[in-house]
Amino acid sequence: MQYQExxxxxxxxxxISEKQxxxxxxxxxxxxxHTNLIREKIREFENTDKEKNAYAIAELRRRFSFEFNGMRMHEYYFEQLEGGAKEINPNSELVKIVSEKYGSFENFIEHFKTVGKSRGIGWAVFYYDIKGGVPHIVWISVHELGVLAGLPCILAMDMWEHSFMVDYLPNEKEKYIDAFLNNINWSVAEKRFKSARTIST
Ligand SMILES: [Fe+2]
Incomplete structure (x- = not known):
């Protein structure tokens, strides 16, 4: 099986321009x-001389989460921009849950922005812990360092410079963050949240 774009x-x-x-x-x-390529290379090395290629195979395995998450996180990212900007339903369960932790939906957004401004390249991610019933906003370095085990991603904001450098300067992160949030189709996030809750019950 090969992953498809x-x-x-x-x-x-x-x-956020079309060019960007x-x-x-x-x-x-x-x-x-590269997700496909890594899997292919591991198989190839295993089938050639598993013992001799052990280091190469181990290094490819270590590299796998970088490529896989790079693929999956971008799918989360672009899906949120499909269908045009849609505001969050103020009466939704999602708003209720984040308001319980952050005080209000507006405070939650402010916190999300702050995490997004973390130094370095990575992602600001809003997770929902179905087990504890708690929302978390975390910083993921690169694509894979800091991922919370098994938690469904509700909103993912790419903070690699490549996500905004066509339209903004490196020191204009805040402008990009505002633009990103203004273009979110919140029904996508609400749907993710709803399906996470359905799985948990
Ligand atoms: Fe990206």
Whole structure:
């Protein structure tokens, strides 16, 4: 089985250019390609001389989560921009849950922005812990360091410079974060949240 590139239906965004999105989707395609390639290489090394290639195989395995998460995180990212910007339903269960922890939906957004401004390249991710019933906003370095085990991703914001450098300067992260949040189709996040809750019951 080979992973296939997902196609995204993203209409014109506000503050994020088509050129930026096209370049970024091109990078996503690279992660799909390399996810497949790593699996292929491991099989190839195993079938040639498993013992002699043990170090190479181990290094490829270590590298796998970088490529796989690079692929999957970008799918989360672009899916959130499909269907046009849609505001969050203020009466939704999602708003209720984040308000319990952060005080209000607005405070939750402010906290998400703060995490997004962490130094380095990575992702700001809003997870929902179905076991504890707790939302978490975390920073993931690169694509795979800091992932919370088994938690469903509700919202993912790419904070690699490649996600905004066509439209903004490296010191204009905040402008990109605002643009990203203004273009979110919150029904996608609500759907993810709902299905996480369904699995938990
Ligand atoms: Fe990216």
């Amino acid at each position: 997902q196609k995204f239906n993203i209409s014109k965004l506000n503050g 999105i096209a370049a970024h989707i091109g990078l996503y395609a690279g992660y799909v390609k």
